[in-house]
Amino acid sequence: MKKPLKQLESNLSQQNPLVSVIIGNYNYGHFLAEAIDSVLQQTYRHFELIVVDDGSTDNSREVIESYQGKLMAIFQPNGGQGVAFNTGIGEARGEIICFLDADDYYHPDKLSKIVSSFQAHPQWVQISHGRISVDLQGNRVGSGSKTHNQGDVSQLLLQWGRYAMGITSALAYRRQIVERVLPIPTTRNEAADTYLTAAAPFYGEVGCIDEPLMFYRMHGNNLQAHTDNIRFLLKQRELNAEYINATAAKVGLSDRFDLRRDADYRSLKAVQQGTFSLIETMQVIWLSWRESRAIKRSPKDTLERLLRRGLCVLLPSEGRSILRQGLRGYFRGQLTRMGQRFNLVATK
DSSP: OOOOOOOOOSSOSSSSOOEEEEEEESSOHHHHHHHHHHHHTOSOOOEEEEEEEESOOSSHHHHHHTTBTTBEEEEEOOOOHHHHHHHHHHHOOOSEEEEEETTOEEOTTHHHHHHHHHHHOTTEEEEEEEEEEEOTTSOEEEEOOOOOOOBOOHHHHHHHSOOOOOOGGGEEEEHHHHHHHOSOOOSTTOOHHHHHHHHGGGGSEEEEEEEEEEEEEOOHHHHHTTTTOHHHHHHHHHHHHHHHHHHHHHTTOOOOOOGGGOHHHHHHHHHHHTOOOHHHHHHHHHHHHHHHHHHTOOHHHHHHHHHHHHHHHHSGGGHHHHHHHHHHHHHHHHHHHHHHHHHHHHHO
């Protein structure tokens, strides 16, 4: 496959580059102050903070306006994440752009480590890093995947439709790359981070920092939203393929990603159709195994994906429960029901 030229500036134009942090907010007024404070308390001081409120109807405006003079506030009608990000990027002046969801918050050294990593690796166009998961009160409840791919991941995108990267609040970009891929699509089904992580790697290498530099808030909205909405999840995978193939064509590559190689897509299709197929189950498991080896996932992450996808195809009627509850929750529920049945039989 002919690879595109990936020429970047030799380094950031100055030793103390301006970083633009963009917070997109919609009705997260009860979390927003902690997100804003986490940026204002960064050890790296040469930054600007842009808060785009996307039509909130709660107390978000009051929270944002209480920081007058410390950030740029933009209030606009509700349009979705892509619209909010496009607005924020349009106002940003920094050479580095970082994103922060309003219900998450940063580690104090996040910006400092992002800047030094971009300066040390001029070939990197995107940086991912780890995260710590916290509950509503900020208590640690877990951590995200420790696997983040580094280098040229365009082949992984064209082969498997994915690579190991950070979530929205754990992503940072060189401004010049973001400008190449703008505008971010803005229809309601599209996630801005999905587009950026699919398009940016065709213009340079991706990098990673193997440290948890942000805190991911686990709460009702992100625990339940869309996890068993099969149509939504399928659309997300279809859009991801469109982003990959459109960008590959734009940079002059002939290869394209085939959705039939997307194990998530095939397992979701099985749940949607509700039909059992042993052959399809074996193919999805085999695809998942090969994908995980290519991405170099951990054994734990590999096993989770094999089980989740395999069970969705093997037991499509249970697929929505598996997706909604997660594997642990699903198996725990099954054991509880088995125990109740056993007790019922024993008491007869």
